[in-house]
Amino acid sequence: MSFLSSPTGFLTSTIKDALGWARKYSIFQYPFVTACCGMEYMSTAASHYDVDRFGAGFPRFSPRQSDVLFVVGTISHKMAPVLKTIHDQMCEPKWVVAFGVCTCTGGFYDNYSTVMGIDTIIPVDIYIPGCPPRPENVIDGLMKLQEKIQKGEQSRTLYDPRTKTGRPAELSQGYSIEQHIKHIESSP
Amino acid sequence: MTPNLTTSKEQGILTPLQRVQEQFSQEVVETHAFRGDETLVIRPGALLAVAKFLKTAPELDFNFLMDLTAVDYLFFAGGRVQKEFRFEVVYHFYSLKHNHRLRIKVPVDEKDPEVDTLTGLWPSADWYEREAWDMFGIQFKGHPNLKRILMYEEFQGHALRKDYPFNKRQPLIGPQN
Numbered sequence: 001m002s003f004l005s006s007p008t009g010f011l012t013s014t015i016k017d018a019l020g021w022a023r024k025y026s027i028f029q030y031p032f033v034t035a036c037c038g039m040e041y042m043s044t045a046a047s048h049y050d051v052d053r054f055g056a057g058f059p060r061f062s063p064r065q066s067d068v069l070f071v072v073g074t075i076s077h078k079m080a081p082v083l084k085t086i087h088d089q090m091c092e093p094k095w096v097v098a099f100g101v102c103t104c105t106g107g108f109y110d111n112y113s114t115v116m117g118i119d120t121i122i123p124v125d126i127y128i129p130g131c132p133p134r135p136e137n138v139i140d141g142l143m144k145l146q147e148k149i150q151k152g153e154q155s156r157t158l159y160d161p162r163t164k165t166g167r168p169a170e171l172s173q174g175y176s177i178e179q180h181i182k183h184i185e186s187s188p
Numbered sequence: 189m190t191p192n193l194t195t196s197k198e199q200g201i202l203t204p205l206q207r208v209q210e211q212f213s214q215e216v217v218e219t220h221a222f223r224g225d226e227t228l229v230i231r232p233g234a235l236l237a238v239a240k241f242l243k244t245a246p247e248l249d250f251n252f253l254m255d256l257t258a259v260d261y262l263f264f265a266g267g268r269v270q271k272e273f274r275f276e277v278v279y280h281f282y283s284l285k286h287n288h289r290l291r292i293k294v295p296v297d298e299k300d301p302e303v304d305t306l307t308g309l310w311p312s313a314d315w316y317e318r319e320a321w322d323m324f325g326i327q328f329k330g331h332p333n334l335k336r337i338l339m340y341e342e343f344q345g346h347a348l349r350k351d352y353p354f355n356k357r358q359p360l361i362g363p364q365n
Contacts, residue, residue: 077359078340084361112347112356113339120362160363 015184016152023067023093024146025055030066032086035073037100040132049135054142063089068145069122074102075115087122095125095145095154100132107131116161123155123169152181204248204283204290212238217295227291229276235294236304242281242290243309250281250290253306256316258296258324262350274298277326279306302327323348 051057060066063086075083098118101107104127106116125148128141157166205226209216215234220227230238242250256279261271273295281290294303305328306313317328318337325346328334345352
């Protein structure tokens with residue numbers, strides 16, 4: 001889909017593609033910042049690297065108004081129910097980015113207090129490793145997320161450390177992206 | 189230059205360690221001093237009396253409780269060293285007026301890990317003692333609000349005890365792993 005390659009001023013697309021294209025350049029992100037990765041997140045968001053170029057320069061500090069959850073920093077077991085609640089409060093369609101190695105796997109923490117990867121609690125779409133990740137790394141993750149949003153893909157699996165496999169995440173009450181597309185396509 | 193212990197005694201000026209030792213000779217179990225870094229090990233029963241003396245004696249005037257924590261000596265030095273008591277509660281005092289410091293250690297038994305609270309003398313002891321309770325399970329007799337400060341109420345056991353399994357997880361949500 002491209003405006004430039006259209007000589008007549010018309011363009012054809014499917015609703016799914018058009019929606020994905022619109023969504024990927026209007027990301028409202030929720031920064032769930034708990035630890036040192038927050039510094040690198042701020043660096044990425046500030047003018048030098050400028051995530052506004054990707055349409056993601058508008059952090060919302062309410063989960064109800066955002067569609068990408070950036071989990072930035074170590075999540076402890078005490079914090080885990082809060083994270084789950086925040087994720088449940090977000091409207092579908094929603095995506096989750098695990099920012100930094102602590103959110104991906106627990107990182108160098110292997111102790112009584114730290115969650116060994118947030119994908120044991122909420123489904124994660126993009127993992128950005130690094131301690132902390134460089135802004136270039138974050139932007140790479142953001143572009144991969146945009147690809148996913150364009151395709152209308154969302155992660156629906158959780159990691160189960162007991163079986164070392166994925167298991168389906170119970171969908172939070174809400175309106176899934178599949179339902180939304182079905183609704184638009186079926187309406188006259 | 190830090191004054192050497194013998195010279196200061198010869199000059200008639202007692203270091204905080206010597207002053208406490210003089211006052212509570214019956215209660216001091218052990219002392220240690222190295223380049224002005226002074227430590228006293230005292231009997232648990234004498235803690236309140238010693239603490240009160242440290243705070244009120246004008247030549248000591250320890251008005252700042254810098255730190256309060258505990259040590260678990262189970263498996264100390266790979267199990268080669270057996271201590272009589274499993275825990276030690278460690279207090280670090282500082283005098284802003286005299287610029288001197290003192291460390292007090294109180295051995296605590298494993299069966300009944302209890303010492304007196306210092307919240308009445310230094311209000312900052314409140315959260316330190318809650319942390320020592322949370323992590324080591326040391327009871328502080330007379331503490332006004334002795335509950336967990338870092339871990340959640342549902343947490344079982346005390347995480348920094350050496351016999352707490354390092355890979356044991358007690359998540360509030362999510363799978364047990």
